[in-house]
Amino acid sequence: MKRRLSLAMAAIGNPKIILLDEPTTGLDPKVRQQVWSLIGQLKANRSIILTTHSMEEADVLADRVCVMVKGRVRCIGSSLFLKEMYGKGHRLTLNIDKESYTKVEKSVKKICENAEIIDFKGGNIVVGI
Numbered sequence: 556m557k558r559r560l561s562l563a564m565a566a567i568g569n570p571k572i573i574l575l576d577e578p579t580t581g582l583d584p585k586v587r588q589q590v591w592s593l594i595g596q597l598k599a600n601r602s603i604i605l606t607t608h609s610m611e612e613a614d615v616l617a618d619r620v621c622v623m624v625k626g627r628v629r630c631i632g633s634s635l636f637l638k639e640m641y642g643k644g645h646r647l648t649l650n651i652d653k654e655s656y657t658k659v660e661k662s663v664k665k666i667c668e669n670a671e672i673i674d675f676k677g678g679n680i681v682v683g684i
Contacts (some may be wrong), residue, residue, distance in 0.1 A: 575605035647682040
């Protein structure tokens with residue numbers, strides 16, 4: 556209730572800019588959808604700047620996404636642009652022994668032929684799908 560109340564308070568007085576920090580953290584999925592809908596309605600007349608760790612939330616709410624690492628901007632653009640530039644879909648990390656590498660690689664390719672081995676160090680294999 557506090558998050559929804561805070562969002563309502565931020566919108567009072569029809570401000571030109573609203574700052575939101577993790578607006579849906581800890582909310583159940585149904586309420587999260589309601590809050591996203593409200594934020595979508597609010598952004599029609601104003602700029603909304605929000606921070607989030609959820610790429611799903613950024614996809615739904617943001618026109619432009621800015622990724623920051625250790626306080627520095629690393630990239631900025633639409634969600635689709637960032638996914639095309641940096642996203643490989645899903646990553647699967649497995650902990651295996653060196654002797655199993657070939658067997659695991661064949662098994663993964665059998666399940667998903669588009670899969671590719673991104674990294675293999677110290678017994679951890681990272682597969683991009």
